[in-house]
């Protein structure tokens with residue numbers, strides 16, 4: 001069949017992810033991959049799963065296996081209000097919406113908010129999955145300047161003064177890919193700007209709980225509740241395969257998200273939502289989160305220490321207080337896609353940073369390193385190999 005005529009126009013924007021191609025190569029045996037972006041399997045609370053499952057079945061019976069509300073399983077929505085209160089966000093159960101991963105919220109937002117040609121403002125670089133979720137709805141991206149602390153409020157204001165945007169997308173905590181966290185003063189400045197310009201902000205917070213140093217910073221949602229869709233997930237603090245995402249959206253954005261979701265999957269898996277309810281209300285998250293942090297904190301420390309020892313002097317990188325990633329900048333002119341091929345030949349892999357920019361060709365000298373999927377000795381070895389590959393690339 002002629003694909004050009006059967007496929008919708010929006011498929012033109014749905015290119016295969018270059019990162020997936022890299023990840024295929026790096027699953028080879030013997031490879032140390034700092035390329036992935038996924039939680040370590042040993043971070044899952046496997047010793048709790050049987051108890052949680054049995055309690056879920058005992059507590060909810062057939063209701064855990066029945067069709068349910070598009071908005072989400074009511075006991076989970078109730079449990080999430082308490083979880084969100086711990087982050088300084090007050091909400092009633094009716095305001096909390098459950099989705100199939102926070103990715104499900106991103107797609108829903110694209111569907112209900114973006115008409116072809118609409119402007120969406122975002123950090124450069126940003127989360128690739130958000131670019132992919134929004135792309136089919138044909139937005140025009142406005143990249144807002146950032147520095148070591150994240151988005152610059154002045155640059156955002158200049159952009160908003162020039163043209164209206166449908167929304168701003170931002171990852172303020174331990175951003176993917178840079179690991180940066182937006183400080184409290186900037187959050188306040190951005191909250192003031194979005195209120196003044198009456199603009200919607202999408203605050204994506206999958207990593208906020210993975211803090212290894214320092215103190216938590218309140219979400220922007222707490223500062224401008226009527227102008228922010230806050231989304232998060234249990235993917236990094238429970239298990240990503242359960243696809244348990246959720247959001248807190250102003251009316252009428254929430255109402256339209258529900259209508260869009262009805263056409264997608266009616267609702268997120270009831271059983272998984274019931275499991276998540278038990279995980280949150282039975283004290284399991286409270287007991288397990290410190291163990292995840294105890295697993296990742298030394299990994300991050302091992303990688304950062306090894307980078308200091310092995311990376312050339314003209315490289316610099318972020319030193320995040322949490323999350324899963326470190327962002328590295330090499331000397332201008334170095335092409336990290338070519339360097340990654342050399343690293344892969346030596347059984348070590350990363351993701352070239354250019355893939356995280358909306359504008360093709362940006363950030364060629366940057367890269368993202370993940371430290372959750374390798375243990376400390378492997379991270380040290382990988383950093384040593386990367387140090388050698390970087391030095392060789394500079395000599396060429």
Ligand code: PMP
Nearest residue numbers: 101102103127171176233235245
């Ligand atoms: N947002 C960001 C910034 C992410 O890094 C991820 C996961 N890598 C997601 C959203 C999606 O997470 P999930 O769909 O598993 O909730």
